[in-house]
Amino acid sequence: xxxxxxxxxxxxxxxxxxxxxTWVANETLExxxxxxxxxxxxxxxxxxxxxxAVGAVSFLALEAxxxxxxxxxxxxxxxxxxxxxxxxxFLTGLxxxxxxxxxxxxxxxxxxxxGFGYLGSTLTSLIYASFTFIFFALEAAIMALAIQLxxxxxxxxxxxxxxxxxxxxVAYGVTLISRLQAWTQPIWLLMLVVPYVAILHQDPQAxxxxxxxxxxxxxxxxxxxxxxxxxxxxxxxxxxxxxxxxDFLRFLPEQTRRNRGRWWAALLxxxxxxxxPGAAKMLAGAFLxxxxxxxxxxxxKAADPTQMYLLAYGYVFADPAWALAAMTLxxxxxxxxxNVTNAYAxxxxxxxxxxxxxxxxxxxxxxxxFNVLIAIVLMELGVFQALExxxxxxxxxxxxxxxxxxxxxxxxxxxxxxxHGVEFxxxxxxxxxxxxxxxxxxxxxxxxxxxxxAFGELAGALSPFLALFVAMLLAPxxxxxxxxxxxxxxxxxxxxxxxxxxxxxxxxxxxxxDDMAHCPAYSGFICSLCCTLDARCHDRCKPEARLAEQLGxxxxxxxxxSWRPLVHRRLAHYLLVLVSFSAILGVALGxxxxxxSAKLQVAGIDPPRSLPPSPRSIPxxx
Numbered sequence: 001x002x003x004x005x006x007x008x009x010x011x012x013x014x015x016x017x018x019x020x021x022t023w024v025a026n027e028t029l030e031x032x033x034x035x036x037x038x039x040x041x042x043x044x045x046x047x048x049x050x051x052x053a054v055g056a057v058s059f060l061a062l063e064a065x066x067x068x069x070x071x072x073x074x075x076x077x078x079x080x081x082x083x084x085x086x087x088x089x090f091l092t093g094l095x096x097x098x099x100x101x102x103x104x105x106x107x108x109x110x111x112x113x114x115g116f117g118y119l120g121s122t123l124t125s126l127i128y129a130s131f132t133f134i135f136f137a138l139e140a141a142i143m144a145l146a147i148q149l150x151x152x153x154x155x156x157x158x159x160x161x162x163x164x165x166x167x168x169x170v171a172y173g174v175t176l177i178s179r180l181q182a183w184t185q186p187i188w189l190l191m192l193v194v195p196y197v198a199i200l201h202q203d204p205q206a207x208x209x210x211x212x213x214x215x216x217x218x219x220x221x222x223x224x225x226x227x228x229x230x231x232x233x234x235x236x237x238x239x240x241x242x243x244x245x246x247d248f249l250r251f252l253p254e255q256t257r258r259n260r261g262r263w264w265a266a267l268l269x270x271x272x273x274x275x276x277p278g279a280a281k282m283l284a285g286a287f288l289x290x291x292x293x294x295x296x297x298x299x300x301k302a303a304d305p306t307q308m309y310l311l312a313y314g315y316v317f318a319d320p321a322w323a324l325a326a327m328t329l330x331x332x333x334x335x336x337x338x339n340v341t342n343a344y345a346x347x348x349x350x351x352x353x354x355x356x357x358x359x360x361x362x363x364x365x366x367x368x369x370f371n372v373l374i375a376i377v378l379m380e381l382g383v384f385q386a387l388e389x390x391x392x393x394x395x396x397x398x399x400x401x402x403x404x405x406x407x408x409x410x411x412x413x414x415x416x417x418x419x420h421g422v423e424f425x426x427x428x429x430x431x432x433x434x435x436x437x438x439x440x441x442x443x444x445x446x447x448x449x450x451x452x453x454a455f456g457e458l459a460g461a462l463s464p465f466l467a468l469f470v471a472m473l474l475a476p477x478x479x480x481x482x483x484x485x486x487x488x489x490x491x492x493x494x495x496x497x498x499x500x501x502x503x504x505x506x507x508x509x510x511x512x513x514d515d516m517a518h519c520p521a522y523s524g525f526i527c528s529l530c531c532t533l534d535a536r537c538h539d540r541c542k543p544e545a546r547l548a549e550q551l552g553x554x555x556x557x558x559x560x561x562s563w564r565p566l567v568h569r570r571l572a573h574y575l576l577v578l579v580s581f582s583a584i585l586g587v588a589l590g591x592x593x594x595x596x597s598a599k600l601q602v603a604g605i606d607p608p609r610s611l612p613p614s615p616r617s618i619p620x621x622x
């Protein structure tokens with residue numbers, strides 16, 4: 001017997017009060033992980049928020065990246081790659097930081113309303129979460145290496161210790177993190193600058209040979225577009241760092257006439273401005289790697305930040321034991337400062353992802369532990385040894401995401417192709433907005449094909465830039481074709497004007513108007529978190545905006561009329577999801593094959609003849 005179609009009459013659901021557990025109810029722990037950051041909670045000064053965000057620049061993966069690309073591609077190509085990527089990071093980061101700080105939204109909520117839709121942004125939540133645990137693992141691995149040099153602690157145990165020590169520091173969110181960054185900032189800055197002053201004081205000619213450094217293979221002595229593109233592909237993964245900056249910038253107080261100058265200074269310094277010291281640290285890593293190679297170190301040691309700063313502190317202290325102790329202290333401070341940020345951002349990303357997929361939210365702290373455990377597994381698998389491979393591949397999907405996001409913020413909103421505000425509430429969004437999702441997938445697919453060599457060597461070398469610009473250009477094209485239809489699912493009405501507080505009909509707690517929506521199913525106002533977690537209403541406030549209806553509408557246009565009744569069957573939806581995931585898995589396995597075949601070619605071993613040879617050798621720093 002066929003089920004009767006849903007009634008067009010307003011649906012009424014018996015209200016059952018939702019009581020959140022202690023971790024979710026305590027905003028000192030939760031930090032509004034799934035909500036708009038209310039004005040009343042933005043109690044810190046502009047300087048304190050900026051200082052907290054800038055503390056993330058301490059990460060030593062910057063030196064590792066700078067050293068790796070200088071060793072592989074020569075300093076000239078590394079320099080221009082760092083400069084080009086830095087300009088892109090600043091220009092793409094500025095609108096993201098501005099909209100997030102102005103509207104009090106973290107990276108996930110911002111992505112929802114900037115072209116991706118309510119469920120479409122779950123994909124970017126996975127990308128963002130991947131960025132956080134990849135870099136958490138890299139930074140913790142560097143810290144474990146430093147501790148091993150000082151104490152002899154086995155790396156497997158060091159990985160565990162260096163990861164778990166971060167948990168209590170992040171459990172209390174930005175409240176404790178801001179204090180940690182303020183206390184450690186002066187010590188870190190002093191310990192960062194002193195070694196370079198000592199090097200240049202004792203050896204003023206040290207920089208002379210750097211500019212002519214041609215890399216380990218000796219083929220990077222002059223600018224080469226192919227080598228430049230390969231170096232840029234590695235550094236381009238850093239474009240996603242703006243998300244971690246934004247997760248703190250959302251706590252900036254509202255901009256007023258009195259604080260306008262301080263507000264903009266904080267936004268620029270702690271938002272896109274992070275790349276200025278970041279680029280300097282990458283160049284410093286290239287310098288230290290060059291010094292290590294000149295001293296006779298092997299390539300793998302020259303790309304290791306612990307070895308870099310052990311050499312640097314050797315210029316400060318004549319006693320090697322003091323140099324080792326100073327290096328270890330500096331590395332530990334640097335990595336703790338960045339990993340509290342990585343762990344915090346990861347907990348927000350996983351919270352957003354699982355709340356939409358499961359309609360459940362046990363608390364940000366649970367996902368904090370989950371994120372750290374994934375990082376521990378990556379460390380045990382040796383993620384640091386595959387640094388260049390991991391970042392080069394990740395950079396393409398990251399740039400495709402950021403390009404689509406920036407395309408909506410910078411092009412679509414000013415041109416009126418999407419609403420000027422940033423709507424993040426489930427009640428007003430389509431599940432999938434093809435503007436962001438479509439442009440991201442198209443840009444990623446094209447850039448990966450280029451990276452694999454499908455369009456020639458030049459396109460392969462410049463594939464990261466291809467991902468960014470194709471996504472930015474496709475976003476307004478798709479918005480124009482769809483006429484902005486998939487941005488808002490229903491009018492944003494029924495709410496009183498202004499930031500006044502309203503009580504949620506489900507949890508009975510009071511929240512500012514920006515976090516509330518009018519719910520016809522419950523005949524009252526509902527907060528964004530209760531709306532996210534509700535599984536009973538079936539989105540009756542926006543019946544045409546659900547994923548099933550959107551997919552059904554698309555399939556109905558693609559299949560013959562006689563097949564259209566089958567489109568709405570659950571089996572059809574299941575097969576569509578199965579095929580989609582199979583395609584994604586196939587792409588991932590294909591990339592793994594090309595990775596491994598490239599390694600075999602570098603080692604002088606032919607790949608298996610039963611499979612096509614790798615069209616492009618991917619350089620490796622391991």
